[in-house]
Amino acid sequence: MTWRTRLFALWALLWSAAMTVIFAVGFLVSNVFRRRAETFRWWARWWGRAILLGLGVRLRVEKRGRLDPDRPYVFAANHQNALDIPILAAALEHAFGFVAKAELEKVPFLGAAIKHSPSVFVDRSDPRRSLESIRRAGRRIRDGNSVLIFPEGERSYSGQMGRFKKGAFVLAVEAGVPLVPVTIRNGFTVLDERRRVARPGLVHVVVGEPIPLEDRTRRDIPGLMDELYARIARELPAAPAPTTLHLPSET
Structure with a gap:
């Protein structure tokens, strides 16, 4: 950390906020x-x-498979920092929305934009509302709207991944469309908002082969979580081998 990286982090915050309002x-x-x-x-x-x-x-995007431009997908990516969403918005060629927390609907400008986009809000305030939000999101995806999810549910601020949470996979199975693993390899090297440091650099994104979800049920979720984790981890430098990755208690 230096005064330059801290000053650049302030610039990153102001610039990102201004671009978000304008766009x-x-x-x-x-x-x-x-x-x-x-x-x-x-x-x-x-x-x-x-x-x-x-x-x-700058971005370097590598594709492992071919995606049908006319078919909806659930894109699942590792989550390193606050830049992940603009990185993937710039990197992915598909039209897609986001699975956003319900509280973001109240954020000025951003909430209105998300509400009128193909994105979906998921209410996690109580299990019943969360389940209904997931079912509603699944219907929208089946109707042709691709979405992006972060299975970790929180940022790692590093090149490693945390455990996956079950909720994102319930949504994927509910939608029944292919699940696409997306790896952000080194986004953490250009921004760490927790330490308030940032710098310019090159970020590498890998778009993997789709995982078919036809005929998958909730009983298949633990294995699906392990499979997705392994595919994303394979693209990370010095990534750990997956062990106990799923959290049965999560909903």
């Missing part, structure tokens, strides 16, 4: 005239690129 307003205005997932995709992609450009972050 959220732009999307909301455009959405009045053209309500389509591609409208959100266009604005989200350029929002991500604008943030990365201002922070001096």
